[in-house]
Amino acid sequence: MTPSLVANGGVAAGEAVAVPVTGRVAAVYSEVQSSRIDHALPLPSVLTKPFKVVDGPASSAAGNPDEIAKLFPNVFGQPSALLVPSDSDSALPQQKLKIGVVLSGGQAPGGHNVISGIFDYLQDRAKGSTLYGFRGGPAGIMKSKYVELNSEYIYPYRNQGGFDMICSGRDKIETPEQFKQAEETAVKLDLDGLVVIGGDDSNTNACLLAENFRGKNLKTRVIGCPKTIDGDLKCKEVPTSFGFDTACKIYAEMIGNVMIDARSTGKYYHFVRLMGRAASHITLECALQTHPNITIIGEEVAAKKQTLKNVTDYIVNIVLKRADLGYNYGVILIPEGLIDFIPEVQNLIAELNEILAHDVVDEGGLWKNKLTSQSLQLFDFLPEAIQEQLMLERDPHGNVQVAKIETEKMLIQMVETDLEKRRQEGSYNGQFKGQSHFFGYEGRCGLPTNFDSTYCYALGYGAGALLHSGKTGVISSVGNLAAPVEEWTVGGTALTSLMDVERRHGKFKPVIKKAMVELEGAPFKKFASLRNDWAINNRYISPGPIQFHGPASNALSHTLLLELGVQA
């Protein structure tokens, strides 16, 4: 199928375009998709010439370094590695490499480019090397399910969204048998290295693999890459996780559209729930991009120990003020994980999990007597539909599925009820109509922005360089991101330096701490300094669709620029 070109402007939207495809199952491409395949990606200049690796000082851990040292005797304390220009590549081993790569966890735009980056590194610097893609996430390592990636296989996925080149999975390599399986695969494929593309858990797992392989004297080195649209895997050396930029811009496009609709119609309050269960970075970034009237940041709710009633009151008060000004419309952003941040809700859910696990829930409601009075009060305060969701929606372990709770609808009902009471009392005579939205899956597999495309390519290319240089147990780190791409820095950061321990079932477990929204950080402070203005005055910004050429096509996220101190 080729595009039917009809004079000027006669090409159909989403017209199929022929693309040479071997790997992608039955792939048919839109014009925009296919135009992205050959989009040339700039590389940081250190990656375009001979380089060598310079080590920094020994590292420690994010917390409890003694425990982390005990858990990772072979890789703890490694220095950060930085690539710097060199006269020649002679320090690098002149050998063909066998490298594996795996995608772990949820989709994030740019994953395919990390793989392209690794592949191109090997082509450019270690000719004759082999790259294996493990299929379906870490399970592919354990079950030795893989595909050999060549340039024809990779080509149609360049700069494309999704993880469908080799797919992903949520399994973890945890038990001694599972580590054994991973070792067997590493030995069988004679792997020099493995790149794990994933979030905080997956990178913790990558480090455990690195430790295990080294402990067993296997040559297989392990490098992590920071992936998550949620933006909660980051540190000084890893300024952002990939996918965050694209996902936020997709959500911000939709929010901006809804804002213009709200202003044009003048009669709806749009409650928009956004992905990000553990941290509210997406919500904060979208707020900075679009200037909604109300934004709830989970970390602030938790820090201030707010109740659901406090959150409702905050919303209601702004609705009242706006009604006085004649605005019976607005846009409200809510992080998916909001209720996880509210202590009283966590208590209620913990109690419900206990009751549902051990007791009979009678129709008459006698079971409710088992709730503490605070939880009972909260339960009765909740809209009926939410009560039902709490009781009925369970995960396979019988626990309440908090992620399934439609927080945006819950808040609409609670605000509605409160306003109705005020109307009866004569203190409110505005109009309130809520519209609920959840922007989630739409953002995980979009075409990566120019930033994510380039950043991921550098992460992958850099991961290749780190493996080639003999590094293990480090995460690919690309920095100086506010500068032109040529000036970006490339290196690796010891994964153990990001770790702390948590006590689970009486044992210390290493964890990479999720990076939460810092209430003292520049992004939150900027938001906090502006939100009262946004609440009352309508400062809506509509970012429009992601552009690959022209205006804003190279814009960075506010979060990144503010954290880098580049934007005031």
Add this chain to the structure above:
Amino acid sequence: MTPSLVANGGVAAGEAVAVPVTGRVAAVYSEVQSSRIDHALPLPSVLTKPFKVVDGPASSAAGNPDEIAKLFPNVFGQPSALLVPSDSDSALPQQKLKIGVVLSGGQAPGGHNVISGIFDYLQDRAKGSTLYGFRGGPAGIMKSKYVELNSEYIYPYRNQGGFDMICSGRDKIETPEQFKQAEETAVKLDLDGLVVIGGDDSNTNACLLAENFRGKNLKTRVIGCPKTIDGDLKCKEVPTSFGFDTACKIYAEMIGNVMIDARSTGKYYHFVRLMGRAASHITLECALQTHPNITIIGEEVAAKKQTLKNVTDYIVNIVLKRADLGYNYGVILIPEGLIDFIPEVQNLIAELNEILAHDVVDEGGLWKNKLTSQSLQLFDFLPEAIQEQLMLERDPHGNVQVAKIETEKMLIQMVETDLEKRRQEGSYNGQFKGQSHFFGYEGRCGLPTNFDSTYCYALGYGAGALLHSGKTGVISSVGNLAAPVEEWTVGGTALTSLMDVERRHGKFKPVIKKAMVELEGAPFKKFASLRNDWAINNRYISPGPIQFHGPASNALSHTLLLELGVQA
């Protein structure tokens, strides 16, 4: 606020850009929004030079011409008007004009450009003319609420989404008193003309106004413009309504993203409900752009007199076939109005409306005995949550709010129940997890595509030309849309020629018949010829975000190209 430019690529996403604004309340613009303001719009060449109006043969009506002729004695039978090049504009009156414009009904991307087009026509061809914008829809005409539009006022809205320049409203001018009010405003402002930008109802209303003004010997002429994202206002001379192109591309972007996610994850069936209550054009267009596994077209359901069970069975059968092939994922498109198309559901709702209006609904369910057996059977077949929605969600007239029913969730539950039964019977052992989406408000106020921007500008500019030429009771008609813009045709079509009558409360009411999806039309036939392939094989296409430059930035909708016979 100016963008903080930081070297290469250091501009923040959604950064505010200063725009000279007088009209737009507290307007702050993203970089993409502000880049669109000065986007130069091409005009059909007939509008760039002197022109004259050539009349075609007398027109009739879409149905019951005798009744339409009786209802519109002053404007019935008017010929179509076509603008053709002329040696000079001397045929046009050399006078300043006073023109009003009004936005009527729901938002559609491009409305601001219709207004810019009218304004620029007046500036270019009738210098010194005045353009009034009626605020808040037809109510603005009746209450004489208006603003004088000048170039500073209009400037920031050029090529922008939304209707917020003068806002819209859903009032109609219907009663004798309301027509009187409209006359008074027309006389008070000494209006030579009025442009009504709206859908089928609003254009019917425009024609009634034209008839009334002419009947009263007022000089005020009335021109309609075809607006609706639903795409159901069109005819031979009006190939498409504006906004359809942009809205479908926004929805298709999201659907394409969800498709890549479905394929990457391999574990979700995404049920996507799309706007379009009366007609399924949006759903069909999005299907042609993205190739989902299953698409339900309301008109086909109605034509085949399908039941809800038939629709469920159709979905279940494809899910079963896909499970056999190892695909436990998919994407399903559903038009918002689906249940309106199902006769048995219409019956049930009619019966419920009766019962709820006149009877007591008892907890015990005795009221159900008042349902016919077919309706009772259907009611019991519905998931509980939907039963509750049917009973509880009422509009101000006490009627069931069909639009509030989350059809996508209803279908997920029904498919789930059916598959569970089959699992028990041993005929299904796949996995089924539904994810629901509603793409609606996001599409009504996006930045208009290049097509909608240009088309709307031509519609508005053409409306100015029609008024200037003395036309009334016609709808602005821009054709030959598959050709380069220069070759587009410009004219007007008698609104009465689009009309038929409906009998309401014993009286004939004129109506512009909604253009439904034609099962014998090229778009549906193309879809029907491919859907079995799409169902089983995964032919997903991800159109990506709307681009304003480069690839696909001038693509037309499949529906339009197929209806024009340009695409096979």
